[in-house]
Amino acid sequence: MxxxxxxxxxxxxxxxxxxxxxxxxxxxxxxxxxxxxxxxxxxxDLVTKVPIIMYHYVRDVDEKKDGLGWRLSINPRDFEKQMKYLKDNGYTTLHLSDLIAGKVPKKSIVLSFDDGLEDFYTTALPILQKYGFTASDAVITGMVGAHEHMTKEQIKACIEVGIEITSHTKSHLDMSKISGAELLAQVVDARDFLKNNFDIEPMAFVYPSGKYNDAAIKILQQNGYKIALTTHEGEADLSKDNMLTLPRLRIDNREGFIGFKNVLEKISAEK
Ligand SMILES: [Zn+2]
Known part of the structure; x- marks a missing residue:
């Protein structure tokens, strides 16, 4: 039993x-x-449209003493308000190389800075880090270490904390007005400088003053660039735009925080 x-x-x-x-x-x-x-x-939730913001200086400038400098700058308090807005509204910052796939998550944004300016390192970077954001800085390789421009050490420190460094030519010449060997050198010398000093081979490029022509586009293609930024105004559409002539949204003291907020609100309302 x-x-x-x-x-x-x-x-x-x-x-x-x-x-x-x-x-x-x-x-x-x-x-x-x-x-x-x-x-x-x-x-x-992947989309093909992405705003690429264009900044230059992040600093205080007296508009009356230096009108052009004021128009190329955003004051640090306004810049911080913009970053806080992005954080509060759930934005993710991407690198330009993230755009190559042609699709990005909703509420993505690229913060692009032109010229490799020193205040990117001293002023913009600490604010970006405070909000957990990244950015993309286009360096004029012939100006590295020059007055108001980042030094090699500062650029290295940016790379170490995850900032994307891209090419903005060697000497910031108008690419639509040069040709042949001079045009080629502006692209190749800058690329070699970035490779030799920072061991990076950027896939992204920014045309000086947004100027380009077919020859400039061809040279970028032949030298491995996948993305190039202009100063054409607008939100980039990765499914329609030429990836080597992408438009941007310019933000400086003239637009300020309100202009920044308005342009992003308009963009999200259209989606
Ligand atoms: Zn520039």
Whole structure:
């Protein structure tokens, strides 16, 4: 009798563990379904439009003493308000190289800075880091270490904290007015400088003053560049725009925080 009881007990135990096992499997299945659904949800949220902001200096300038300098600058308090707005509104900052895939997550933005200016390192970078953002800085390689421009050490420090460094030619010449060997040298010398000093081969380029022509585009293509920025005004559409002539949204003291907020609100209302 005892033997039968023991067999019955063993049978019940097997049955119980089998039921428990099934339950565990069900839970696993549910988790994997949730994960799958999340992946689908993320991929559905990919878009082809992305605002690329164009900044130059982040500093205080007296408009009356230096009108041009004022128009090329955003004051640090206004810049911080813009970063706070991006954070509060759920934006993610991307590198230009992230755009090559042609699709980006919703609410992505690229913060592009021109000229490799020193106040990017001293003023903009600490604010970007405070909000957990990254940015892309286009360096004029012939001006590295010059007055108001970042030194090699400052550029290295930017790269170390995840800032994307891109090419803005060697001497900031108007690319639509030079040709042949001079045009080629502006692209190749800058690329070699970035490779030799920082061990990076940038895939992104910014035309000095936004000026370009077909020859300039061809030279960029031949030298491995996948993305190039102009000063054409607008939000970039990676499915329609030429990736080597992407437009940007200029933000300086004239637009200020209100202009920045308005342009982004207009863009999200259109989506
Ligand atoms: Zn420039």
């Amino acid at each position: 005892k033997k039968y009881l023991l067999i019955l007990l063993a049978f019940c135990l097997v049955l119980f563990s089998a039921c428990g096992g099934e339950k565990t499997n069900n839970v696993k299945t549910e988790i994997s379904t949730v994960q799958k659904n999340t992946e689908v949800a993320v991929s559905k």
